[in-house]
Amino acid sequence: MDILKSLGHPEELINLFKFKIGGCRTIMPKLDYESMSESLRTCYQYLNQTSRSFAAVIQALDGELRHAVCIFYLVLRALDTVEDDMSIPLDRKVPMLNDFHTYLYQDEWCFTESQEKDRKVLEDFPTISLEFRNLAREYRDVISDICHRMGVGMAEFLEKKVGxxxxxxxxxxxxxxxxxxxxxxxxxxxxxxxxxxxxxxxxxxxxxxxxxxxxxxxxxxxxxxxxxxxxxxxxxxxxxxxxxxxxxxxxxxxxxxxxxxxxxxxxxxxxxxxxxxxxxxxxxxxxxxxxxxxxxxxxxxxxxxxxxxxxxxxxxxxxxxxxxxxxxxxxxxxxxxxxxxxxxxxxxxxxxxxxxxxxxxxxxxxxxxxxxxxxxxxxxxxxLSPMYLSAAMLLAALSWQYLNTTAVQTQGTGDMQG
Incomplete structure (x- = not known):
């Protein structure tokens, strides 16, 4: 249990408690999903499913940069999923990696044969590419360029070891x-x-x-x-x-x-x-x-x-x-x-x-x-005095137990992964 691992670190117990009761909102403000298009909401859903840790800091970014980085992450997650998938033969994978940046401008391109855990970003790539095309040109140019260079580099190292x-x-x-x-x-x-x-x-x-x-x-x-x-x-x-x-x-x-x-x-x-x-x-x-x-x-x-x-x-x-x-x-x-x-x-x-x-x-x-x-x-x-530390640790432990129990009962959103 996470709280037990932090028993020797009072500051961590206090911060765990603060984080649980809303301290996370100081660095991760809640997004207004209602104002988003359905496809953009789906992209943020994929973001949260594929990287809970990075999702937190991405969603805290200001303004339109948040959406650009979200799409950038999902595009590279899709590219990385192709690289990681050992079921795709090299003679097929290498061209996919080299050409992946071109799929950003193909409305219907998707890949439904992946065996990887994050395969959803490939299966529903049309939703991601749609939101990519909705970005301002200066963002699209950066994402497409990096995707191209990364795909070529990944393809190169598929056929050689890191020496x-x-x-x-x-x-x-x-x-x-x-x-x-x-x-x-x-x-x-x-x-x-x-x-x-x-x-x-x-x-x-x-x-x-x-x-x-x-x-x-x-x-x-x-x-x-x-x-x-x-x-x-x-x-x-x-x-x-x-x-x-x-x-x-x-x-x-x-x-x-x-x-x-x-x-x-x-x-x-x-x-x-x-x-x-x-x-x-x-x-x-x-x-x-x-x-x-x-x-x-x-x-x-x-x-x-x-x-x-x-x-x-x-x-x-x-x-x-x-x-x-x-x-x-x-x-x-x-x-x-x-x-x-x-x-x-x-x-x-x-x-x-x-x-x-x-x-x-x-x-x-x-x-x-x-x-x-x-x-x-x-x-x-x-x-802090020993008495204060003991009281704080006890309060944090009891509160953590209560909040975890409540979270299970209400099917909460889950904790941030370390």
């Missing part, structure tokens, strides 16, 4: 860096952000690479069990003959060395993340960008030197995720969160780890980029 670290960067660019670039261009096209946000593709690319590398690192076991290999051979071949060998108990020390090498590589994008977020001016755009990034560094901290990466699923606590969502609403808080998790990783660096020096250097660069003072770091701590 070198450079190829790892290239693969992550195709599947996530381009998303960061496209989103940045949408932000600028909406005029909620300055043109430089959309023009600086290097920083936008780093935003995507940081998230994608975190997911690849975390999902080692699931991917290898399903026959997918996204860890770069240049990294894992230093420690094992086959990628799946890292899951063997007798390879644990070598597996952790490989894991730490990849976490360190992902962390090198954090200075760019800080620089990118520092430029943002619109509050909804800042929340949209900052929340996934702080969750990513929290996930990396959980993964670093953690044997569970090779034995199961490593996820941050729901209370932890809710706390990050509620706190990461300004640059000062983001600096604090990044500093906190960087320090956690630093404390776990082993003197015998082969990547130790590189890890320490990378963490030092992050510290240098983040100018937060020690006093500011301490200001996050809630100086």
């Amino acid at each position: 070198s670290m450079k190829e790892w960067d290239q693969y992550c660019h195709y599947v996530a860096g381009l998303v960061g670039i496209g989103l940045s261009q949408l932000f600028s096209a909406s005029q909620l952000e300055d043109p430089e946000v959309g023009q600086d593709t290097a920083l936008a690319n780093s935003m995507g690479l940081f998230l994608q590398k975190t997911n690849i690192i975390r999902d080692y076991l699931e991917d290898t069990q399903q026959g997918r290999a996204f860890w770069p051979k240049e990294a894992w071949s230093q420690f094992a003959g086959r990628l799946e060998d890292l899951a063997h108990p007798d390879k644990l020390e070598l597996a952790l060395s490989c894991l730490n090498l990849l976490v360190t590589d992902a962390l090198r994008h954090v200075p760019d993340v800080i620089a990118y977020l520092s430029r943002l001016q619109n509050q909804s755009v800042f929340n949209f960008c900052a929340i996934p990034q702080v969750m990513a560094i929290a996930t990396l901290s959980s993964c670093y030197n953690n044997p569970m990466v090779f034995q199961g699923v490593v996820k941050i606590r729901k209370g932890q995720a809710v706390t990050l969502m509620m706190e990461a609403t300004n640059m000062r808080a983001v600096h604090t969160i990044i500093s906190q998790y960087s320090q956690e990783i630093l404390q776990k660096v082993s003197v015998s780890d082969p990547s130790r020096e590189k890890t320490l250097h990378t963490l030092a660069l992050i510290r240098e980029k983040s100018t937060l003072s020690q006093s500011s770091l301490q200001s996050r701590t809630h100086h």
Whole structure:
């Protein structure tokens, strides 16, 4: 149970309670679905079905940007579903990926043979493409361009493995860096952000690479069990003959060395993340960008030197995720969160780890980029008396139980996934 996982973290219990009773609305205002067309409402339904976490921050965006990003997400979700579907033979899948951007302008195109869990976005693609065509031209041009470039890149890596670290960067660019670039261009096209946000593709690319590398690192076991290999051979071949060998108990020390090498590589994008977020001016755009990034560094901290990466699923606590969502609403808080998790990783660096020096250097660069003072770091701590903390924890626990029971009885909308 989520509340039990947060018992040692009073701040998380309090934030879980706040989130349950409506605190989520400060960052996720309720949408007016009644004013939408039927096809647009259907698109938001698909958004909520395919990504509850991203759906939350997308729906909090301001104005017409919200609809543009919603459609952008669904188009790329459909493209990604084609890439992931192992039942589609390569001689059919490759042309589909290369040509996918053209389907946006074909009224009736759909694909009804997918075996993937998100196949609905392919089966009902005409609804998504209709809403795509309803967007302003500046949004359509960005989405179509990114979809084209991503499809070509995905097709390229269907026919080759991720070998070198450079190829790892290239693969992550195709599947996530381009998303960061496209989103940045949408932000600028909406005029909620300055043109430089959309023009600086290097920083936008780093935003995507940081998230994608975190997911690849975390999902080692699931991917290898399903026959997918996204860890770069240049990294894992230093420690094992086959990628799946890292899951063997007798390879644990070598597996952790490989894991730490990849976490360190992902962390090198954090200075760019800080620089990118520092430029943002619109509050909804800042929340949209900052929340996934702080969750990513929290996930990396959980993964670093953690044997569970090779034995199961490593996820941050729901209370932890809710706390990050509620706190990461300004640059000062983001600096604090990044500093906190960087320090956690630093404390776990082993003197015998082969990547130790590189890890320490990378963490030092992050510290240098983040100018937060020690006093500011301490200001996050809630100086509460033990009696107050005990009372707050008891109140949160009882309220959580009551709200969960009520939610079940009324068939509520469900919780945000961590």
